[in-house]
Amino acid sequence: MNEQTKVKINQLPTGVPGLDEILGGGLPEFSFNIIAGAPGCGKTTLAHQMIFANATVERPALYFTVLGEPALKMLRYQQQFSFFDAAKLNNAVRFVNLSQDLIERGLQGVLDEISKRVEAANPSIVVVDSFRTVLRSELHEGKDMAVQTFVQQLALLLTSWEATTFLIGEYSESELRDNPVFTVADGLLWLFQQVDRNSVVRKMQIMKLRGQASVPGLHTFRITEAGLQAFSRTLGLVGQRKTFDRVKYLSMGIPTLDEMMGGGVPEGDSLLIAGSSGTGKSLMATQFLAAGIRAGEPGIAAVFEERPNEYTARASEFGLDLQTPLADGKLEVIYLRPLDLSVDEMMQEILDAVKRTGAKRLVIDSLAGFEMALAPSFRTDFRESLYRMIFALTAVGITILSTLEMPETFTELALSTYSISFLTDDIIRMRYVEIDGQLSQIMMVVKMRRGAHSREIRQYQITTEGIVIGERLKNYVDLITGIPQPISVLRSEELLLNRKV
Amino acid sequence: MRSSDTPTTRELAQRLLVNEEVEANPVVSDMQSVCRVCDRLRRPLTTLAGAAGFRSLLSRALTLAKQESPALGAWEVKPDGSLDGLNGEAAQSGVVLIAQLIGLMITFIGESLTMRLVHDVWVDLPGSEVSFGRNESK
Numbered sequence: 074m075n076e077q078t079k080v081k082i083n084q085l086p087t088g089v090p091g092l093d094e095i096l097g098g099g100l101p102e103f104s105f106n107i108i109a110g111a112p113g114c115g116k117t118t119l120a121h122q123m124i125f126a127n128a129t130v131e132r133p134a135l136y137f138t139v140l141g142e143p144a145l146k147m148l149r150y151q152q153q154f155s156f157f158d159a160a161k162l163n164n165a166v167r168f169v170n171l172s173q174d175l176i177e178r179g180l181q182g183v184l185d186e187i188s189k190r191v192e193a194a195n196p197s198i199v200v201v202d203s204f205r206t207v208l209r210s211e212l213h214e215g216k217d218m219a220v221q222t223f224v225q226q227l228a229l230l231l232t233s234w235e236a237t238t239f240l241i242g243e244y245s246e247s248e249l250r251d252n253p254v255f256t257v258a259d260g261l262l263w264l265f266q267q268v269d270r271n272s273v274v275r276k277m278q279i280m281k282l283r284g285q286a287s288v289p290g291l292h293t294f295r296i297t298e299a300g301l302q303a304f305s306r307t308l309g310l311v312g313q314r315k316t317f318d319r320v321k322y323l324s325m326g327i328p329t330l331d332e333m334m335g336g337g338v339p340e341g342d343s344l345l346i347a348g349s350s351g352t353g354k355s356l357m358a359t360q361f362l363a364a365g366i367r368a369g370e371p372g373i374a375a376v377f378e379e380r381p382n383e384y385t386a387r388a389s390e391f392g393l394d395l396q397t398p399l400a401d402g403k404l405e406v407i408y409l410r411p412l413d414l415s416v417d418e419m420m421q422e423i424l425d426a427v428k429r430t431g432a433k434r435l436v437i438d439s440l441a442g443f444e445m446a447l448a449p450s451f452r453t454d455f456r457e458s459l460y461r462m463i464f465a466l467t468a469v470g471i472t473i474l475s476t477l478e479m480p481e482t483f484t485e486l487a488l489s490t491y492s493i494s495f496l497t498d499d500i501i502r503m504r505y506v507e508i509d510g511q512l513s514q515i516m517m518v519v520k521m522r523r524g525a526h527s528r529e530i531r532q533y534q535i536t537t538e539g540i541v542i543g544e545r546l547k548n549y550v551d552l553i554t555g556i557p558q559p560i561s562v563l564r565s566e567e568l569l570l571n572r573k574v
Numbered sequence: 575m576r577s578s579d580t581p582t583t584r585e586l587a588q589r590l591l592v593n594e595e596v597e598a599n600p601v602v603s604d605m606q607s608v609c610r611v612c613d614r615l616r617r618p619l620t621t622l623a624g625a626a627g628f629r630s631l632l633s634r635a636l637t638l639a640k641q642e643s644p645a646l647g648a649w650e651v652k653p654d655g656s657l658d659g660l661n662g663e664a665a666q667s668g669v670v671l672i673a674q675l676i677g678l679m680i681t682f683i684g685e686s687l688t689m690r691l692v693h694d695v696w697v698d699l700p701g702s703e704v705s706f707g708r709n710e711s712k
């Protein structure tokens with residue numbers, strides 16, 4: 074059937090950030106859906122969020138409660154969420170308790186009461202919570218209606234009356250097979266609450282959705298005082314990376330380093346600063362942000378190891394004023410350390426901040442701290458998640474600087490513990506070396522994907538003015554091992570060897 | 575007095591009772607006014623909480639009211655949620671019962687939603703701008 078003749082299925086907004094995208098645009102209008110999951114996974118909150126987002130006085134939402142949570146208690150708890158609009162109660166959103174009808178007249182009584190209410194109210198959305206309790210066998214045993222007939226008649230009634238329906242039930246996955254409820258349903262939305270060590274991770278899956286393409290797989294979600302927020306597992310993977318007509322080089326805030334990098338970091342690149350503890354990675358990142366602010370480029374710092382006020386206070390010790398841009402909205406410091414974070418949440422937080430501030434620069438300080446903030450189950454996929462996040466963020470044109478703490482070895486020069494070098498366009502390596510019985514610091518530009526860069530290994534110092542890069546260390550070999558040898562010593566040894574030979 | 579049974583809930587209860595007396599035709603007694611107020615509240619509360627839910631709520635309110643007004647001792651809540659055993663002497667204590675019922679609603683669903691429900695029933699209730707102090711409703 075061509076585009077002109079096929080029926081158009083309207084989509085209702087869910088009111089849940091991120092969920093419309095997962096559903097493929099929104100809720101299919103007039104669909105008959107199940108929201109399933111274990112107790113406490115957010116089914117009722119999800120349903121409330123959807124009804125408050127859609128109900129109007131003309132096309133209200135009818136929320137039928139059956140033997141589960143009484144509506145009075147439901148109202149007590151649900152009004153704590155910011156989406157709860159008390160002004161809609163009893164006009165746009167109407168709660169009806171069906172317990173008595175079920176107890177006295179079984180499924181037929183429930184169907185009759187729903188029919189009566191639906192015909193009188195002309196609702197756009199109908200919710201039955203908990204549908205599972207309606208169907209419990211002991212309650213309708215001996216009554217005159219079979220479960221399958223009841224479900225089919227209910228679906229027929231609600232669809233005929235142009236209502237989008239949600240049946241809420243505490244189902245387990247083992248009940249999926251041969252269940253008439255799931256067969257009749259157009260949509261099946263399953264909520265999970267997984268415990269992994271001490272962390273709790275919430276996930277959802279659209280197991281079935283007729284009429285439109287939803288995003289397959291498990292998507293994380295969080296419940297806050299604003300209700301549910303969902304994070305599509307394909308967040309950011311749609312679309313092309315932003316391209317620039319010509320390469321613009323962003324200053325690192327350290328002129329000598331800009332020179333070493335061939336002019337600075339190319340706009341839209343992902344730059345990795347790798348080094349051991351105390352080598353000045355965070356300071357370099359802060360100088361990068363401050364240089365951006367000076368150039369009129371708003372920035373974002375995602376920090377995991379210190380709080381926003383500590384972050385700006387530390388910057389001020391180096392003469393960098395981040396407090397003013399923070400107050401002016403030109404800088405946002407995102408501090409997330411919930412220990413059950415998902416990469417998707419972090420990504421969403423940053424993307425939202427990019428929209429708010431128009432940020433051009435992003436600092437992630439550090440990747441190790443980021444990994445620690447993730448729930449254990451997400452840490453196993455950290456590398457893949459980073460790939461997705463960097464792809465998504467560079468796709469919007471932001472330039473990313475990530476810091477990575479490296480264990481210092483004195484035999485080799487590792488570039489990253491996560492094998493993520495391939496994810497980054499540019500790499501700067503900082504490390505300690507022993508020179509003349511003193512611990513010194515060196516840095517080198519290891520990789521600049523888009524162009525030529527200095528190959529020099531330069532000594533640097535951390536001063537109250539920030540990082541000051543010195544001259545190339547010409548008189549040593551094996552600098553990158555951390556235990557260099559003076560060339561003069563090697564030459565004398567060479568001469569000695571030649572004499573012996 | 576319970577935290578949700580405040581002078582304001584008493585005042586509201588009193589106004590509901592007076593309203594029923596005025597609106598009733600022919601004129602009804604104090605006792606009948608109490609029944610009328612409970613009956614009018616029964617409908618929205620039954621819709622929300624079910625018949626059993628309403629009965630539980632009214633029973634709790636009656637128990638609390640009896641602690642303050644022993645004259646209500648003979649009053650009972652019937653299985654259908656209506657009041658039984660009413661005697662004329664205790665009728666004036668009916669305001670305590672209504673105040674306790676409203677107080678319970680405030681305890682469970684808060685002042686804002688309670689007032690919405692009350693106003694849905696008594697649309698033209700005079701002085702409907704009654705406001706519960708923040709401290710009172712807690």
